[in-house]
Amino acid sequence: MHRDDEKDERDVARLLRAAGRRPEMPGAMKARLESHFRRELADAIARRRLRRRRLLIGAAASLAAGVFAVALLLTPPSPQPSMVARLTYLAGTVTIDGRVADGTSDLRPGVQIHVGRAAALAIDLGGYDVRLRENSRARLLSRGIGLDSGVLFAGSDRAPGRLPGLEVRTPHGRVSDIGTQFIVATNASETRATVRRGALRIDRDGDHIEVASEGGRARYAAFDKAGNVEVNSAPARGEGWDWIHRAAAPFVLEGASAFDFLAWVARESGLALRFASSAAEINARTTTLHGDLGEIEPLAALTPVLLSTELSAQVSSGGELRVSLKASR
Structure with a gap:
């Protein structure tokens, strides 16, 4: 008991x-x-x-x-998986770890990339469209890319927060996207980051600033090792941006729908695609295009491509590509 x-x-x-x-x-x-x-x-x-x-x-x-x-x-936190890199376009002489690149080149964290004169390279980096201009030197990182010299473009069609943030590390600081299209250019004296859609965060020496596009205008932040920072507005298209169209696979016009063509023009130009009516969108989705764009710039292609369709398009001051049905005669 x-x-x-x-x-x-x-x-x-x-x-x-x-x-x-x-x-x-x-x-x-x-x-x-x-x-x-x-x-x-x-x-x-x-x-x-x-x-x-x-x-x-x-x-x-x-x-x-x-x-x-x-x-x-x-228990230490599990490391985040590396961003998967895939080569999507190659023009001219590009070397990866000292070897001339081709369609089978291994793109893994740590590889050194050199884009030669009159060359270009585009890669899909974890869902981001990243393009390197001629005379650029970069290295792939587990969560982004290091730009030692030259110019790169990066962007994504996905909404902010739907992708792990892309980081661009430069000799003067780190640039991180916040749902954006942007260009980073760096040389021995400074780095300039220009955003035309969304926003960027720039971290340097324990401090950070955010730069956002506004009203259809781009904005840039220029910074150096001495701590100098300049923020100002910049054009969202034209000189400084035109090179990105030549650093990616050309759009295949033959057999494409007018909707796909318009979406490509808007994406390549940093514009938001807007239809004036559901009838205009339906027409764009059901219209098949023919021909070859050649090397014409996206915005310059609008008028000749849409000439034989019932659609018209114009760029608004607010950064939109507005598409409507042509007025009946």
């Missing part, structure tokens, strides 16, 4: 002795009372044991939770 149970029995016996003798009650009644008393006593003991067991279980659970929490704190 458990020690507490023995104590309960002794307490009951002591109480009965202290009460003294009582008139004898009928045997049947006495038996019923004793049976009832012992059942109540057994129930009380069982409840006490149950409470004690619950306390022990609760204490054990709390101890286990504490051990698990400490283990989580002491």
